[in-house]
Amino acid sequence: ASGIGSIVTSIIGTEKNFRSRSSRVSYKNHQLIRLYPNSQEHVNDLKELEKSESEDVKFWTEPMYNRTTDVVIGPDLVSDLKAFLRYKGIDFKVLIPDLQKTIAHQNPKMTKEQRDDLVTTNGHSMTWKRYHRYGEIVKYLEYLALRYPNIAEVITLGHSYEGQPIKMIKISTGTNKDGEAKPAIWIDAGIHAREWIGSAVATYIVSQLVEKNSSYAKLLDNTDWMILPVVNPDGYEFSHTGDRLWRKTRSNHADDEDDSRFLQLVNRYTRWLWGKCEGVDPNRNFDYHWGEVEEGGASLDPCHETYAGPRAFSEPETKAMADYILANKQNIRVYLTLHSYSQMWLVPWGYTDTKPSDYSELASVAKKAIGAVTKIHGTDYQVGPSADLLYPTSGASDDWAKGVAGIKYAYTVELRDRGRYGFLLPASQIVPTAREIWAGIKTIARLVICNT
Ligand code: ARG
Ligand code: ZN
Numbered sequence: 001a002s003g004i005g006s007i008v009t010s011i012i013g014t015e016k017n018f019r020s021r022s023s024r025v026s027y028k029n030h031q032l033i034r035l036y037p038n039s040q041e042h043v044n045d046l047k048e049l050e051k052s053e054s055e056d057v058k059f060w061t062e063p064m065y066n067r068t069t070d071v072v073i074g075p076d077l078v079s080d081l082k083a084f085l086r087y088k089g090i091d092f093k094v095l096i097p098d099l100q101k102t103i104a105h106q107n108p109k110m111t112k113e114q115r116d117d118l119v120t121t122n123g124h125s126m127t128w129k130r131y132h133r134y135g136e137i138v139k140y141l142e143y144l145a146l147r148y149p150n151i152a153e154v155i156t157l158g159h160s161y162e163g164q165p166i167k168m169i170k171i172s173t174g175t176n177k178d179g180e181a182k183p184a185i186w187i188d189a190g191i192h193a194r195e196w197i198g199s200a201v202a203t204y205i206v207s208q209l210v211e212k213n214s215s216y217a218k219l220l221d222n223t224d225w226m227i228l229p230v231v232n233p234d235g236y237e238f239s240h241t242g243d244r245l246w247r248k249t250r251s252n253h254a255d256d257e258d259d260s261r262f263l264q265l266v267n268r269y270t271r272w273l274w275g276k277c278e279g280v281d282p283n284r285n286f287d288y289h290w291g292e293v294e295e296g297g298a299s300l301d302p303c304h305e306t307y308a309g310p311r312a313f314s315e316p317e318t319k320a321m322a323d324y325i326l327a328n329k330q331n332i333r334v335y336l337t338l339h340s341y342s343q344m345w346l347v348p349w350g351y352t353d354t355k356p357s358d359y360s361e362l363a364s365v366a367k368k369a370i371g372a373v374t375k376i377h378g379t380d381y382q383v384g385p386s387a388d389l390l391y392p393t394s395g396a397s398d399d400w401a402k403g404v405a406g407i408k409y410a411y412t413v414e415l416r417d418r419g420r421y422g423f424l425l426p427a428s429q430i431v432p433t434a435r436e437i438w439a440g441i442k443t444i445a446r447l448v449i450c451n452t
Contacts, residue, residue, distance in 0.1 A: 027099035029075035158320025193235025198338035204434035248279030280309035286400035287312035335401035350386035
């Protein structure tokens with residue numbers, strides 16, 4: 001066989017290295033590599049590589065023309081892959097030489113004693129100096145509701161696949177002078193399990209609005225806030241305990257009754273072949289043009305990272321969130337969903353590359369928001385339509401919020417960074433990221449709700 005043929009075979013042939021589900025996944029000697037394709041042929045080569053769906057080749061960003069692509073490579077493939085790239089003339093750079101080391105350093109450890117001390121002195125253990133477990137986040141919300149009962153209320157939207165309560169906090173100083181509910185801003189995060197920075201930013205915003213409420217009297221006078229820091233608690237916890245790079249929910253639909261017997265058999269076979277195919281991509285599971293875009297944007301294969309699920313709202317997490325939003329849609333003026341990474345303020349649509357008729361209004365508000373973001377620490381954000389700037393996707397929450405719930409100002413915010421650490425953003429960047437995003441969100445609140 002020719003040299004290149006055997007490299008491709010060895011890349012495609014690595015499915016044998018299934019990870020065992022019971023133990024924690026290690027990324028020892030896995031490398032994060034940035035690729036610089038500069039022709040359509042390069043992009044096609046990379047798409048071919050992506051299609052191999054090997055456990056040892058994981059794309060963090062889609063291969064696209066004139067765009068860089070970040071990919072995680074398992075230790076057995078690193079040298080073959082580099083040979084392949086050199087042979088194809090695709091430039092690359094190693095961003096992280098050993099992912100496990102970066103994982104180990106990302107989140108400073110806290111002992112039980114330290115946590116107990118924090119609870120004794122502060123009433124909760126949140127620090128914004130580290131990423132916290134779901135239980136700590138929920139306890140924080142409950143602490144606030146107890147300590148600030150006049151403005152903070154914890155609402156259980158439903159339960160996750162594994163039975164964890166999905167809790168959000170509603171922050172409101174009450175009705176307006178006419179006794180009506182105020183216009184509200186919705187913020188969610190943690191749709192994708194591994195994107196820890198989003199949930200940390202969400203709880204930071206909660207802390208500002210509640211614990212520093214006297215500094216935000218005017219903002220609270222005009223606006224209610226509905227903040228859901230972790231949409232996908234099962235995935236979030238699994239990214240702490242099982243696989244740091246887990247993205248999806250933790251459901252298993254192999255035995256669903258409403259699937260056809262044929263699909264069941266196919267699913268069972270792929271599961272047997274691939275080992276681990278749990279979970280649905282919650283951000284492909286919303287009921288708006290669900291399952292439409294297959295090319296790169298959403299997959300109907302349960303083993304894939306962007307599996308859209310067996311049907312729209314198959315996941316209790318997306319269903320619970322959507323039901324609450326629908327029940328309150330007449331008050332919600334702004335829908336914001338926090339993701340990472342790439343520093344973008346994305347405007348609908350994702351499912352099509354045509355723009356909504358009010359696109360220019362949404363983009364102009366977003367541009368003012370990123371102006372405010374950049375002022376804080378100089379961090380650059382890009383504004384643009386999802387399908388263009390990122391890649392086409394169907395069934396994402398922002399499209400649904402605008403298309404079905406009718407919330408005009410719907411955005412997906414892709415937080416820091418641009419790939420130096422990617423999903424493994426060090427905890428030391430929580431506060432700077434949160435401060436700049438909070439500036440952007442306050443600007444949106446003023447523009448959309450207060451008209452100033
Ligand atoms: N990173 C997000 C995802 O892949 C982006 C979603 C953007 N929204 C959209 N409608 N395309 O889910
Ligand atoms: Zn995401």
